[in-house]
Amino acid sequence: MEFRFDLHPIFNQSIIKVNSNLLPVGFRGDRRLALDTATKMAEIINEMGSASARAQGLSNPVTTAQKLRMTDQNIYLLGDPNQGRNGAVVGLLKVGKKSLYVFDQNGQTQMVNAPCVLDFYVHESRQRSGLGRNLFDTMLQQEDFVPQKLAVDRPSDKLLGFLRKHYGLQKTIPQMNNFVVYDGFFEKPKPQENNVTNHDGRMHITASPNTALFGPQFINDEQNKRSKAQQNASNTSIPLIQNSPVGRYAAPRPMCSMAEIIHNTATPATGEPNREL
Numbered sequence: 001m002e003f004r005f006d007l008h009p010i011f012n013q014s015i016i017k018v019n020s021n022l023l024p025v026g027f028r029g030d031r032r033l034a035l036d037t038a039t040k041m042a043e044i045i046n047e048m049g050s051a052s053a054r055a056q057g058l059s060n061p062v063t064t065a066q067k068l069r070m071t072d073q074n075i076y077l078l079g080d081p082n083q084g085r086n087g088a089v090v091g092l093l094k095v096g097k098k099s100l101y102v103f104d105q106n107g108q109t110q111m112v113n114a115p116c117v118l119d120f121y122v123h124e125s126r127q128r129s130g131l132g133r134n135l136f137d138t139m140l141q142q143e144d145f146v147p148q149k150l151a152v153d154r155p156s157d158k159l160l161g162f163l164r165k166h167y168g169l170q171k172t173i174p175q176m177n178n179f180v181v182y183d184g185f186f187e188k189p190k191p192q193e194n195n196v197t198n199h200d201g202r203m204h205i206t207a208s209p210n211t212a213l214f215g216p217q218f219i220n221d222e223q224n225k226r227s228k229a230q231q232n233a234s235n236t237s238i239p240l241i242q243n244s245p246v247g248r249y250a251a252p253r254p255m256c257s258m259a260e261i262i263h264n265t266a267t268p269a270t271g272e273p274n275r276e277l
């Protein structure tokens with residue numbers, strides 16, 4: 001798509017990334033140039049957004065400059081410096097994170113903050129020549145996204161074919177909304193080598209408030225923590241400061257009736273702090 005203005009100063013590389021300020025990421029220039037560039041960028045985004053809507057048979061564009069201004073989404077634009085005198089824009093890809101309710105493989109609803117493909121268009125005269133792949137790969141790399149972790153908003157048949165061909169995405173997890181998610185969407189990332197903690201998988205689950213507050217711990221983790229704490233205590237001469245009990249531990253203790261019976265006195269329950277003493 002060609003424009004009445006020269007695109008070369010805007011496209012300093014073939015693919016540019018634009019966010020809510022309507023300027024290419026890394027833009028340098030004074031206020032006047034920024035204003036001029038943002039005005040031209042708004043025109044590019046509106047025209048490409050409308051062309052994408054037409055190609056998908058939508059009555060309203062999914063992508064406009066006005067909408068982009070109000071989100072933290074990113075648009076990738078593919079330019080062709082060699083078309084015409086001013087160059088041309090031949091592709092658009094809009095992505096961003098969205099909070100979604102989606103079904104997992106077991107049909108359970110999950111709330112996720114997922115990276116989403118929101119709009120994707122390559123000019124009709126250039127489709128099926130690898131430009132879409134080029135644009136998509138650049139987006140994946142710059143956003144640090146993985147294809148199977150993407151939710152795709154109402155994908156067209158062309159986009160389904162594209163994702164199948166280039167990224168092997170085929171098996172979907174059925175959803176009730178317009179988003180398509182693929183097998184692997186819910187897979188947890190594998191732990192990094194240097195993050196792997198050395199435990200044997202045995203959990204320490206007790207009825208103690210620590211378990212309730214912090215969840216069960218791996219037994220080896222606890223032992224490691226304890227031996228580290230002991231080491232620290234013996235290495236330092238910092239006096240042990242006992243924290244005052246808080247919350248329900250600060251409440252007055254009930255009398256222990258068994259002790260009362262044995263000693264014929266009123267005795268507070270043992271093993272717990274008693275602020276009255």
Ligand SMILES: CC(=O)SCCNC(=O)CCNC(=O)[C@H](O)C(C)(C)COP(=O)(O)OP(=O)(O)OC[C@H]1O[C@@H](n2cnc3c(N)ncnc32)[C@H](O)[C@@H]1OP(=O)(O)O
Pocket residue numbers: 052055056117118119120121122123126127128129130131132133134152153154155156157158159161162163165
């Ligand atoms: C979330 C959304 O945005 S949904 C809307 C997606 N956009 C559209 O449907 C708009 C019209 N289509 C397009 O703009 C483009 O076809 C895109 C963006 C989907 C793909 O861009 P392209 O530059 O064509 O992709 P690229 O050349 O890298 O890959 C080609 C593959 O995409 C798929 N594809 C592209 N065009 C078509 C088509 N007309 N019919 C069927 N499959 C197609 C095929 O798998 C094709 O491989 P093949 O030629 O071996 O069959």
